[in-house]
Amino acid sequence: MHLSDLLIALEKLGIVVATPLVLASVLTAIVSLASCCIQSLKSNATRNFLLATVFGTLSMVFGIIMAASRTSAVADVIPAALALIGGVALYLITKEKEKTVEIAVSVLSFSCLLFIGTILGSYERQRSEFQAAHFKYDLQDQMRKADNELIINAYRKSRNLKPIDFSIQENN
Numbered sequence: 001m002h003l004s005d006l007l008i009a010l011e012k013l014g015i016v017v018a019t020p021l022v023l024a025s026v027l028t029a030i031v032s033l034a035s036c037c038i039q040s041l042k043s044n045a046t047r048n049f050l051l052a053t054v055f056g057t058l059s060m061v062f063g064i065i066m067a068a069s070r071t072s073a074v075a076d077v078i079p080a081a082l083a084l085i086g087g088v089a090l091y092l093i094t095k096e097k098e099k100t101v102e103i104a105v106s107v108l109s110f111s112c113l114l115f116i117g118t119i120l121g122s123y124e125r126q127r128s129e130f131q132a133a134h135f136k137y138d139l140q141d142q143m144r145k146a147d148n149e150l151i152i153n154a155y156r157k158s159r160n161l162k163p164i165d166f167s168i169q170e171n172n
């Protein structure tokens with residue numbers, strides 16, 4: 001493991017943490033504004049913020065891991081994630097009607113950040129596939145060069161000539 005790998009991991013962690021915090025802040029501001037305008041709408045801003053952050057972070061991680069996976073994870077993860085959030089929301093709406101705003105904020109945060117996480121994960125998968133293809137191309141190119149060197153030196157040997165050293169010499 002290299003320092004650059006650690007820095008990349010910290011960058012990804014920053015994205016996974018910062019994006020839900022930003023969305024939670026926006027959703028909390030919208031709900032707080034709406035509760036000022038609509039008297040029957042009661043909400044707790046701190047609770048909304050925490051719920052949006054927790055559900056948003058969970059869905060970001062779901063989305064990134066699912067989309068970055070090279071296996072067919074969509075068929076397994078999406079139904080499980082939607083069943084989780086849908087089941088919890090449906091249960092709470094039927095049992096605790098006064099918490100409808102918190103439930104709506106949680107579901108909205110979960111949905112939006114699952115979508116964003118899926119997009120980020122698919123970009124990550126494409127980038128890793130590109131790097132793998134580039135490495136494969138470089139390896140094939142190096143093998144071609146080695147074959148050419150072997151052919152040239154075999155020809156020189158058949159003519160009783162000294163073989164050529166193809167290694168790159170650094171001049172200091």
